[in-house]
Amino acid sequence: MTHFAVIDLGSNSVRMSVWSVKDDGQPVAESKVKEMVRLSEDMGAEMTLKEPAISRTIDALLRFKDTYSKLDDLTIKAYATAATRQAKNQKKFLKRVRDEVGLQIEVIPGVREAELDYVGVINTLNVQSGLIMDTGGASTELVLIQNRQMEHRISIPFGSVNLTEHFVQHDPITPGDLFRLWSSVSNVFNGIWWLREAQNLPIIALGGSNRTLAKIQRRKHHFRNFEDIHGFRMLSRNVNSVFAEVVDADVEARRAMPGLARDRADIIVAGLVPVVTMLRFIDADKIIFSQNGLREGALYEYLQGKQQAAAPDEVADETLSDFTADE
Incomplete structure (x- = not known):
């Protein structure tokens, strides 16, 4: 039996889901945890992550580590979304997470x-x-x-x-x-x-x-x-x-x-x-x-293989890189 865990570091909360995967490939949900960290709080026009939010997030990730570090044969994926991908101090933040938590976070596009x-x-x-x-x-x-x-x-x-x-x-x-x-x-x-x-x-x-x-x-x-x-x-x-x-x-x-x-x-x-x-x-x-x-999407990609589970290649990527609110 193996284990698979996904950490989803969002702008408001950080969540972790853990599954055990049986020998026949069937996943069994083991735990789901969530902490409100408000990572994007007060980013402001300069779009930088602020120290209180960074500290709250690292503390939450350390508590998550207490759980996943006890698991045998573990594959873990950690994804960061909007707040981290928009942050000007993204690299500094990710380095702190690596140094203090020992976790490699992948910043994914929208x-x-x-x-x-x-x-x-x-x-x-x-x-x-x-x-x-x-x-x-x-x-x-x-x-x-x-x-x-x-x-x-x-x-x-x-x-x-x-x-x-x-x-x-x-x-x-x-x-x-x-x-x-x-x-x-x-x-x-x-x-x-x-x-x-x-x-x-x-x-x-x-x-x-x-x-x-x-x-x-x-x-x-x-x-x-x-x-x-x-x-x-x-x-x-x-x-x-x-x-x-x-x-x-x-x-x-x-x-x-x-x-x-x-x-x-x-x-x-x-x-x-x-x-x-x-x-x-x-x-x-x-x-x-x-x-x-x-998190469940990451699980199914892990179970089925990315090429089988992901969307067709011909679907064009679309994103809005900036949002200017009307005054």
């Missing part, structure tokens, strides 16, 4: 993140067509699936943390702040020509902010395990209702809201604007939630 999301979703959800939307702390990945094939993908450099820092100046958010936030997100979507092909398709939602919608809804209806959201479907009218409650509340009220993690309360409004905007933009009638994305 389109690679989108590809892993696709592999994780397509191997664990029975969906034929839809728009994968993974809203993180500092980036949002979109993948158009048609007949279970990836047709288009793009990474947009905005997410719950940097949208909050740029637009949310008041608590609760004011109509003016909300309008400016919604307008900037809408303008970016307007520039993605292939989204017209996603009209009326469901959104397949990943990312902590998006998943919060499902957790709040499931708590409302007293689901026994409200966090078990994989495959859960939510109609657009219910999404809008939950979003309205979140927007109306201030931070303290959100911290007490069932299903909403306390450490996400200050960034959840901006974190939900992209998916709520997209619902209207493509006239989707529902969201299908996925708990599986990048």
Whole structure:
């Protein structure tokens, strides 16, 4: 029996999933851990990772090491996404991680993140067509699936943390702040020509902010395990209702809201604007939630071989290297 672990170092949280792999190739989930580190916090216009965020991240990685260092025959992959790939002091940060944790982190482009999301979703959800939307702390990945094939993908450099820092100046958010936030997100979507092909398709939602919608809804209806959201479907009218409650509340009220993690309360409004905007933009009638994305995609690539699990070569890479918010 072997072990496989994936660390996903995002802009808001760092997560690790560990599987044991039986001799017949079947994976068995052993553990999932998450820590909120806010790596992208206060990066500012100079786009540098700040010392408090770096220290929080290294401390979390050292705690992860306590777990994976005890595993026999281990293959470990560590991926860093938006905050690290945007950081001007990326090399210095990665060197500190190597020196202090002994971990080699691969910084992946947004389109690679989108590809892993696709592999994780397509191997664990029975969906034929839809728009994968993974809203993180500092980036949002979109993948158009048609007949279970990836047709288009793009990474947009905005997410719950940097949208909050740029637009949310008041608590609760004011109509003016909300309008400016919604307008900037809408303008970016307007520039993605292939989204017209996603009209009326469901959104397949990943990312902590998006998943919060499902957790709040499931708590409302007293689901026994409200966090078990994989495959859960939510109609657009219910999404809008939950979003309205979140927007109306201030931070303290959100911290007490069932299903909403306390450490996400200050960034959840901006974190939900992209998916709520997209619902209207493509006239989707529902969201299908996925708990599986990048880490599970890495697992399936490991199990099946990259050439077999990854998307077709002819799919063109697309990314937005810069995002200038409208004032």
